[in-house]
Every structure is written in C-alpha cells, then in structure tokens.
Amino acid sequence: MLELKDIKKHYHVGDTTTKALDGVSVSFRRQEFVAILGASGSGKTTMLNVIGGLDNYDSGDMVIDGTSTKTFKDADWDAYRNNSIGFVFQSYNLISHLGIIENVELGMTLSGVSKEEKKHRAEEALQRVGLADHMHKKPNQLSGGQMQRVAIARALANDPDILLCDEPTGALDTETSVQIMNLIQELSKEKLVIMVTHNPELANKYADRIIEFSDGKIMDDSHPHIEGKKGEDFQLKRTKMRFTTALKLSFNNLRTKKGRTFLTAFASSIGIISIGIVLSLSSGFQKQIDSTQAEAMAKYPITIAKTTTDQTANQNQALGSDKAAKTSQKNKNKIVAKISDEDKAQHTNKIDQEYVDYINDINPELSNNIGFTRVVGMNLLRDINGEIKPVKLSNEASDGSLSMMSAMSSMTGMGVSSFPTQLDKQSGNFLAENYKLLSGSYPKADTDVVLIVDANNSTNINSLKNLGFDVKDGDKLDFDKIIGTEFKLINNNEYYTKLPTGNFIPNNDYQAMYDNAENEVLKVAGILRVKQSSTMNLLAPGIAYSNELTAKIVNDNKDSEIVKAQKETETNVMTNEKLDAATKDSTLAYLGGDSIPSNIMIYPNNYKDKDKILDYLDAYNKGKQKEDKIIYTDLAGTMTELTGGLMDAITYVLVAFAGISLVTSMIMIGIITYTSVIERTKEIGVLKALGARKKDITRVFDAETCILGVASGTLGVVIAYLATFPINAILYNMTELKNVAQLNPVHGIVLILVSTVLTMIGGHIPARMAAKKDAAIALRAE
Numbered sequence: 001m002l003e004l005k006d007i008k009k010h011y012h013v014g015d016t017t018t019k020a021l022d023g024v025s026v027s028f029r030r031q032e033f034v035a036i037l038g039a040s041g042s043g044k045t046t047m048l049n050v051i052g053g054l055d056n057y058d059s060g061d062m063v064i065d066g067t068s069t070k071t072f073k074d075a076d077w078d079a080y081r082n083n084s085i086g087f088v089f090q091s092y093n094l095i096s097h098l099g100i101i102e103n104v105e106l107g108m109t110l111s112g113v114s115k116e117e118k119k120h121r122a123e124e125a126l127q128r129v130g131l132a133d134h135m136h137k138k139p140n141q142l143s144g145g146q147m148q149r150v151a152i153a154r155a156l157a158n159d160p161d162i163l164l165c166d167e168p169t170g171a172l173d174t175e176t177s178v179q180i181m182n183l184i185q186e187l188s189k190e191k192l193v194i195m196v197t198h199n200p201e202l203a204n205k206y207a208d209r210i211i212e213f214s215d216g217k218i219m220d221d222s223h224p225h226i227e228g229k230k231g232e233d234f235q236l237k238r239t240k241m242r243f244t245t246a247l248k249l250s251f252n253n254l255r256t257k258k259g260r261t262f263l264t265a266f267a268s269s270i271g272i273i274s275i276g277i278v279l280s281l282s283s284g285f286q287k288q289i290d291s292t293q294a295e296a297m298a299k300y301p302i303t304i305a306k307t308t309t310d311q312t313a314n315q316n317q318a319l320g321s322d323k324a325a326k327t328s329q330k331n332k333n334k335i336v337a338k339i340s341d342e343d344k345a346q347h348t349n350k351i352d353q354e355y356v357d358y359i360n361d362i363n364p365e366l367s368n369n370i371g372f373t374r375v376v377g378m379n380l381l382r383d384i385n386g387e388i389k390p391v392k393l394s395n396e397a398s399d400g401s402l403s404m405m406s407a408m409s410s411m412t413g414m415g416v417s418s419f420p421t422q423l424d425k426q427s428g429n430f431l432a433e434n435y436k437l438l439s440g441s442y443p444k445a446d447t448d449v450v451l452i453v454d455a456n457n458s459t460n461i462n463s464l465k466n467l468g469f470d471v472k473d474g475d476k477l478d479f480d481k482i483i484g485t486e487f488k489l490i491n492n493n494e495y496y497t498k499l500p501t502g503n504f505i506p507n508n509d510y511q512a513m514y515d516n517a518e519n520e521v522l523k524v525a526g527i528l529r530v531k532q533s534s535t536m537n538l539l540a541p542g543i544a545y546s547n548e549l550t551a552k553i554v555n556d557n558k559d560s561e562i563v564k565a566q567k568e569t570e571t572n573v574m575t576n577e578k579l580d581a582a583t584k585d586s587t588l589a590y591l592g593g594d595s596i597p598s599n600i601m602i603y604p605n606n607y608k609d610k611d612k613i614l615d616y617l618d619a620y621n622k623g624k625q626k627e628d629k630i631i632y633t634d635l636a637g638t639m640t641e642l643t644g645g646l647m648d649a650i651t652y653v654l655v656a657f658a659g660i661s662l663v664t665s666m667i668m669i670g671i672i673t674y675t676s677v678i679e680r681t682k683e684i685g686v687l688k689a690l691g692a693r694k695k696d697i698t699r700v701f702d703a704e705t706c707i708l709g710v711a712s713g714t715l716g717v718v719i720a721y722l723a724t725f726p727i728n729a730i731l732y733n734m735t736e737l738k739n740v741a742q743l744n745p746v747h748g749i750v751l752i753l754v755s756t757v758l759t760m761i762g763g764h765i766p767a768r769m770a771a772k773k774d775a776a777i778a779l780r781a782e
Contacts, residue, residue, distance in 0.1 A: 082691020086155025272716025
C-alpha cells in the first residue's frame with residue numbers, strides 16, 4: 001500500500017546539516033501495526049511527518065497504491081492528509097474552543113461531507129472509542145485518556161487508510177495507556193497503523209512489526225514487506241473549507257475571549273466614532289488642532305543615530321514611483337535598472353568627537369537638554385542581606401530580551417532611562433522642572449540615580465528586580481526601603497580577570513571587589529513623578545540616571561586591560577568568537593572603549609525653536625559629501641508633513657484625523673490578528689494535519705477580522721449616535737444652536753462596511769503569514 005524509496009530529508013541551520021532521513025526505503029502492508037523505535041533525534045518522527053505529508057522529502061519517492069508523490073503539489077498533499085491519513089498525537093491537539101463533536105467533525109468538514117452524515121459519522125466514531133456519554137462536552141471537561149480517545153475518533157471519522165500515532169500514550173498513566181493501546185491494536189486489523197514510540201516493551205507487546213531507527217536510517221525491520229504492482233491509480237478528493245465554517249471557528253474562538261474581543265472592538269471603533277461625529281457636525285476646530293499639535297510635538301526630539309534612513313531622495317526618481325520625472329522621456333523605449341529605495345536610503349552617520357562637541361555648542365536658548373545614549377555595560381555590585389550580588393540599572397526582564405518599548409524609546413527619545421544633559425546649568429533643572437520629588441532629593445552628583453514612578457506611584461517591576469529587590473507584581477514598598485539604596489560601580493580592571501591564554505573572564509570574588517574602597521558608590525537619591533504640567537515626560541518608569549554617569553564609566557574604562565586587548569584582536573576576548581567590524585565596535589562600546597554615543601537626542605525648548613535647531617544641524621553638513629553628512633530624524637517634522645496639507649480646511653482636517661484613527665485601528669487589528677495567529681499556532685497545525693489548504697487557513701483569520709470589523713463598526717456607529725445627544729446639549733448651551741449633530745442612517749451603514757473592509761485588509765497579512773506556517777513546526781507549538 002505504502003512504499004518509501006530512498007527517502008532523504010536534511011535540515012540546514014547555518015553551516016550545519018542534519019540528516020534526519022538518510023536514504024530510507026521501506027514498504028508497509030494495508031493492514032498491520034508497525035512500531036517505529038528509536039532514540040530522540042533518530043529521525044523517526046520526521047519519517048512519520050513525511051508519511052503524513054506534514055514534511056516534504058528532499059529526494060527519493062513515496063509511492064501510495066502505485067502512485068508516485070514526486071509531482072504532488074500543496075493541494076495534493078492537503079487532499080492526501082484529509083483522505084488517507086489520520087493523526088493521533090501525544091498531546092491530543094484538540095481545538096479547545098470547539099466541542100467534542102465539532103473536533104471530530106472538522107476533517108469531514110474539509111472533505112465537504114453533508115451536515116447530517118458528518119454528525120452521524122462523528123457520533124459513530126465517538127461511540128466506537130467509548131465516549132458516547134461525553135460527546136457534548138468541551139475538551140477541558142475530559143481526562144487525558146478521554147481526550148486521546150477523542151483524537152482517535154477524529155482520526156477515524158474520515159475513514160483514513162493510514163493511522164499515524166506519535167507517542168499516543170506518552171502523556172497518559174499506565175492503566176489508560178493499556179486501554180488506548182488495545183484500541184489502536186484493534187484498529188490495526190482494518191488499517192495500516194504506524195506508531196512512533198520510545199518504549200520497546202509497548203512495541204513488543206502490541207505491534208505486529210517493529211522497525212528500529214537510528215541516525216536517520218532503518219537499522220532493523222522485524223517483518224519486512226515488498227510492495228507489489230498496483231492496478232489502479234491512487235485517487236484524491238480535493239479539500240475545501242467554506243467561509244461559513246471559518247466564521248464558526250473564528251466566532252467560537254472569539255467567544256472564549258469575550259473581554260479582549262470587546263476591548264478590541266471598542267478600540268477599533270474609535271475611528272468609526274470619530275468619523276461618525278465628524279459627519280454629524282458642520283463646524284470644525286482649526287485653532288484647537290493647531291495648539292494641540294504644537295504642544296504634542298514639543299516633546300519629540302530630533303534624533304541622530306549611527307545608522308539612519310535618508311529621506312531626502314527625489315521620490316519621483318524612486319524605484320516604484322507612480323509619478324514620472326522629467327527625465328523619463330529619455331527612457332521612452334528603454335528600461336532603467338535601479339537600486340531599490342530601501343537599499344539607497346540606508347546611511348551611516350560618521351559621528352565623532354568633533355560632532356559631539358558641535359552638538360554641545362547648541363544655543364541653550366533653543367535646546368537646553370541633550371540626550372546621549374551610550375551602549376556601555378555597568379559592572380555593579382550590591383550588598384543584599386549580607387550577600388554581595390551583581391545588579392544592573394535596567395528596565396528589561398532578567399532573560400535579557402528587548403521589549404517593544406526599548407525599541408520605540410530609541411526611535412522617539414521618550415521612555416528612556418537616562419535624563420538629558422543640561423547645556424546651561426544655570427537655566428533651571430530638567431528634573432526639577434518636569435518631575436515632582438516624592439521622597440529623597442534630586443541628583444546632586446553623577447553617581448546619584450532616581451526612581452521614576454507614574455501617576456499611580458507604580459514603577460517597572462524589572463527595574464526593582466534587577467537591583468536585587470525581591471518583589472512580585474502588585475507588591476508595595478515604602479519609600480525609605482528604596483531611598484539610599486547603594487551599589488558599587490566596579491572598573492573593568494577589577495571586574496575582569498585575565499587568563500594565561502590572554503582571554504578575560506568576569507571575576508567571581510564579589511566580596512573582594514565590593515570591599516575595595518576605591519570603587520564608586522552609586523545610590524538611589526530620590527523618587528520622582530512627572531508633573532501634570534510637563535510636556536517633557538521622557539523617562540520610563542524605573543531607574544533613571546544621568547548621561548554623565550555613562551560618560552564617566554567610559555572615561556574610567558577606556559584604557560582598561562580588556563579594552564586594550566579587544567582593540568588589538570578580531571576575536572571576542574571573552575568567548576573567542578570571531579567578530580566582524582560592526583560587532584567589534586559594539587563589543588568595545590559595551591566594554592567602555594568608545595566614548596562616542598550611539599544616539600543623540602536634541603529636545604527643543606519649544607516647538608517654534610525646532611526649525612532653528614534644524615538650521616544649525618544643516619549648517620554642519622554644508623559643503624560636505626553625502627557620505628560625510630550627518631543625517632537626523634525629525635519625527636515631529638515628519639508627522640507635521642503628513643497632516644500639514646490637510647490643515648487648510650477644517651472639515652478635511654477632521655475627516656483626515658478620523659481617517660488616521662481608522663488606519664491606526666487597521667494596524668491594531670493586524671497586530672491583534674498576528675497575536676491570534678501566535679495563540680492559535682497549534683490549531684493551525686491541526687487544521688493542516690486534517691488537510692486544510694493555505695487558503696483555508698487564511699480564510700479562518702480573515703473570518704475573524706470580518707467579525708471584529710462588523711462588531712467594531714456597529715459599536716462605533718451606535719456610540720457615535722449616542723454621542724450626538726450630549727454634543728447637541730453642549731453646543732446649545734454654548735451657541736444656542738439646536739440639533740447640530742445628526743447622524744444619517746445611510747452614513748452609519750457605510751461606516752460599518754468601511755470598518756469591515758479596512759479591518760479585513762489590516763488582518764490579511766497576518767492571515768497570510770498563518771497560512772505559510774509549517775504544519776510540523778506548528779504542531780509542536782505550546
């Protein structure tokens with residue numbers, strides 16, 4: 001029935017090649033119980049995935065009833081999994097938001113089986129595995145053994161020729177394992193059953209045939225079979241999921257997350273609410289938008305990074321432009337080869353000490369606060385209950401993963417951990433002007449750090465944990481437990497020990513380093529909270545320190561032994577790894593060997609002064625070659641350009657503002673859909689294992705965004721309609737105009753349609769990503 005001919009499957013990770021299957025040739029009878037034994041990593045699960053069509057082989061051939069699969073396309077493999085294969089997994093892989101019957105019916109749904117027959121066959125399969133009394137329950141209401149029986153019923157319901165079992169008893173107790181194995185053994189009398197297991201006793205007791213696997217090869221076959229010639233070609237019936245089925249799957253999934261679904265629909269409806277109110281009103285708020293924009297943009301800095309994007313290119317000349325440039329007439333009968341816009345736009349700023357000094361010479365009346373970001377490591381130790389331990393000034397989780405907030409702070413200059421340098425020390429104090437002192441004092445020395453809290457006196461738990469505080473989410477600490485907390489800054493020569501090999505390792509004698517009186521002592525000087533009147537809310541909740549502290553660390557360590565050694569070699573002096581130029585630079589910067597900041601953020605004193613600062617920066621570039629110019633990012637200016645053309649007409653501004661809300665909602669739906677894809681990765685694997693096509697997977701998530709779009713549109717129209725009552729009351733009190741706001745029902749219907757279409761567009765890219773997920777990898781997801 002099934003024959004594998006010299007099957008090879010290799011996995012490539014970097015320069016490493018793993019031979020999962022190395023020339024496997026084997027044939028299987030139509031009815032037999034085959035156990036595949038082997039250690040972890042021997043290739044047995046890969047073989048099972050290849051047989052099941054979850055993984056494609058690299059070379060060789062798999063022949064099913066005389067039909068070669070060499071020419072199989074994705075649709076053929078989908079149909080093969082649906083028609084001929086039934087999977088039984090160790091972790092059951094049931095879809096939690098579906099009932100037992102719906103789980104069993106799923107494969108038949110893809111086959112196009114009628115509703116009545118589908119239900120009949122599902123009930124029959126559940127009765128056969130002994131679950132007649134449980135068929136109307138949900139998976140979370142069953143025991144492990146019962147869930148495995150449901151998985152077997154699902155595998156049997158579509159009457160497959162082959163039953164593939166991957167460690168079917170691995171998660172079950174002994175008594176339940178015996179029941180499941182007896183059931184699988186009974187099924188092998190009418191089907192080909194192939195089971196992967198680590199347990200030789202299980203294989204010897206139940207299987208008719210045992211194949212031993214090692215290093216991607218069959219080492220022994222207890223009862224080999226030679227496949228004869230077949231008279232008829234193997235026939236496949238194509239699979240297809242109806243959109244109504246996709247809607248049902250998505251609706252059931254959303255129903256299990258009612259709170260999040262409502263919040264998502266509400267957040268997405270904000271754009272619809274905005275447009276609904278704009279369409280209901282005949283007046284605008286030009287002055288309010290202008291003043292709001294100026295105030296909001298004041299806190300966005302001008303950012304200068306080592307690597308940036310050049311936005312000055314002529315867009316009419318850009319690759320992909322839909323507007324013809326004047327020179328295009330010369331190319332009437334010719335094509336022009338061009339480098340893409342993205343590749344051209346990358347620019348490396350050659351920031352040196354001269355440029356840093358130039359920035360420090362900015363007129364303090366234009367910008368009195370300059371932020372310098374240096375990626376330098378701090379060797380910190382703290383006495384925690386009598387034990388000296390390493391600590392760090394960081395808001396990141398202890399696993400070292402970077403958060404989205406960290407990436408955004410480097411781009412926008414907000415949410416950072418270091419407060420900017422003041423050019424004019426006599427012209428006020430950044431912290432004192434923008435942050436209220438709750439306890440302690442403002443920093444008086446470079447070695448003083450502060451704890452930033454939000455309006456609720458909450459701070460980042462990671463910053464406290466990284467300083468050695470034993471806290472949990474929601475814990476409350478008295479100010480005096482934090483104020484005065486001291487930790488010592490250890491220089492490189494003491495912190496790193498040089499080995500006879502020339503390598504360096506961190507010194508583990510923390511007590512000796514801590515006792516060295518020459519080390520700098522850092523302390524938490526105060527607890528601060530941003531003032532309500534401040535427009536410079538730059539610091540993220542957590543520990544914040546001065547730019548001068550990082551500059552001091554660089555100055556103290558730039559001539560250390562480890563820095564000197566690292567400068568002289570192209571390998572990492574701690575790990576012996578080869579370093580390219582960029583990695584070497586970043587390693588030196590971390591060790592304190594580079595005083596040049598990686599990012600410079602210039603905060604204008606007010607929005608009007610920004611243009612003068614830009615003129616000052618442009619003056620530095622005057623007369624320089626393009627590669628020598630320093631390109632800056634003006635986020636505020638970019639945002640102003642996006643909306644500036646619409647500010648001429650009040651009505652257009654309001655519609656555009658609401659339209660931006662819609663686009664934001666669309667992007668948010670894309671993010672929510674992507675989150676749903678991650679959450680439902682295993683479900684994607686199950687659907688693919690049952691024969692779902694890429695189109696079907698895309699359809700499932702398109703259906704989810706369709707439901708969210710209709711829900712958010714309807715909610716937005718209802719709220720916009722209700723909002724007209726208080727708006728009319730307020731306008732009447734102010735202007736004595738009655739019923740200014742009235743929402744046309746036609747507009748309401750159109751807005752629901754717009755919401756649905758835009759939401760589906762926003763979610764379609766994550767939906768396509770879901771469809772491209774590898775089935776075998778998806779099934780292993782937690």
